[in-house]
Amino acid sequence: MPEIKALTLVARYEYMLRVKSKSFLGVTFGLPLLYLLIFGIIMLYTGSVMYAQIGYVDQAHLFPATPQMPPLFADFPQPQAFPDVASGRQALEEGTITALYVLPPDYWQGGTVIAYKGNKHAIASDFFADFIRVNLVSSVDDANARARLLDGPHYVSEVQGTDQAMGGIHTVRMVIALIAGGMFYLLLTLSGTYLLQAVSNEKENRTLEMIITAISTRALILGKMVGLIVLSLTQLAIWGAAILVGGIYVLTSPAFPIPITLEPSLIPWRELGLLTAFFLPTFLLVASLMVALGGIANDQRQGQQYSGIFTMLFFIPLYFIAQLIAEPNGLLAIGLTLFPCTSLSTLMIRRAIGVVPPWQIWLSWGLLTGTALAVALVTPRIFRWGMLRTGQGLSLKKLRLALLGQGGRHA
């Protein structure tokens, strides 16, 4: 049978087998539903808090007769003014308001506000601080000056020696790139886990001998890789759709710090291209490792134990994220960029906060791709060797023999 046909058959079988399984459907649809449920409960609770009525007593004569509402809290009920503290406290006791703020006559000197709070007061103080700020600057005539006072400065950092600038629209692009990077990482983790399961299952079921007398080991491994990455993409597409809808909602919300309209120029093509260029060899590396580990391990549980060690390698940059942010061009950052297991995530972090010299990107990609190809080349040999030794313990000596081709035939 032509290898491509065999590969397609294996890929389709792996995909269809798992996409219809209860566990896959449960995780794929159950997880977003669970988050939605939790988010809904939180929103319901905080909503009831957020929309609670507050009151104030203005002894400093700060507020005009018709005070302005802060834009971020435009949907909040207008705070109720009380002529004196006693009437305000009575309303608080009666529950008609949830918090009472008193601006004493000497507010202008020290800025002190006395707060009387009931049970629901979660973000009332934030709201009241904004309420004061908006009404304080309303006396400034110049609209620009008012905006600057309220918004503060938007920093744009010129990065030394490059044409790149940080901040503004660049930040938005980087956020999108980081989300995409996160998705890639999730894709890696999911595909790796599925692949490990698939290979372990093949071993537990002892089907390998029958399969490799029908098709090549390469077609079997690649078929599994293709089928399971498509499976992971299906899962991500469903989760991604939910994130996308939420993301568009947040990005275009008036409350978002940088007012933007969604347009093609926002898509960080350069970053996505770079991510893809690094993702492909990283996926090959992860997938090959998982196939090899699945072949070596006696069962799925043991496979997960082995894979846990390797997975930790890929997550090293996250443990050092503070150091990477503090010194994005330091020795640690460069080392992690060049190390194949950590290059993708380190690069994502460094590109988000600064500039990575092109030589490091090229060298990192070269090392990653070379390592991935080398591991992929020896994987079928380890896989076949491991698959035919069910129930036996692992020893480095045996593994060495397998790599030298004395334990079984490679594809």
Add this chain to the structure above:
Amino acid sequence: MEPIVAVSHLRKNFGQVQAVSDVSFAVYPGEIFGLLGPNGAGKTTTIRMMLDIFRPDGGEVTIFGGAMSEGKKSRLGYLPEERGLYKNVKLEPALLYLARLKGLRKAEAQHRLTQWLHRFELFEHRQKKIKALSHGMQQKAQLIAALIHEPDLLVIDEPFAGLDPVNTRLVKEIIKEQRAAGRAIIMSTHQLHQVEALCSRIALINDGRTVLYGEINDIKRQFAGNAVEVVGEGEFGDLEGVRSARRIDGAWHLYLDEHTRPRDLLRQIAQRDELHVQRFEVSYPSLDDIFISVVSQQETAHA
């Protein structure tokens, strides 16, 4: 006639362990060939080298006139020693997948599978997960996977394991049908009476090398001089030159060492008054006897 498969002086080491040191045989179309040997003799390793699962360290395998290639794999059917099917998958889709990997189109695979499922009385169970099937049913399912694409070479390792007498008879019928259709079958089993009933030729592997090879009748004739069947009264097992003795249905089956001829034994019996002979004949030994004789002889030599 060109052999379907020929192995010549195969050799395989696993580290310091020599699994196969010198195995040679050829199998032709339209024959059932028995590959025999005690546990750990190197049968499975030989089969794996023959089917390109292992790479031999030495020797040569010729299959369908040349080296193994991906294209030739669809002409192979294999029931491995280590049985394995996708346990969490339903029977029908699992077998369809395996059939398709052997190059059958979907419709053809489905058509043939339905026929085989009926024949093996598994049709009613086709929507059950494999793990829910009995051991015998799983064995039959695995046989379907080996047969469904009508291979020119069928390699079956212990095909009767786990089968009841009715299914054993059915599998024997199917094996004979495959032979009648001109296919080559290599059968590895410890059930030597089945080998005698089905095979025309055998190779006996012991300690990694071929120690017997040829037509079963020729081999029996070769060993005939060293076994006699005696019916009579007395203890015949302790006669000089008798390597082993068994009583079957009242008759003594005596296996002689290489220095003792049947007439030497007859002379001894005639000289002992306590032994009374009603019948004495040179017998063709069973494969079982030959197997034990050859293997124990080699063990003694090694010791």
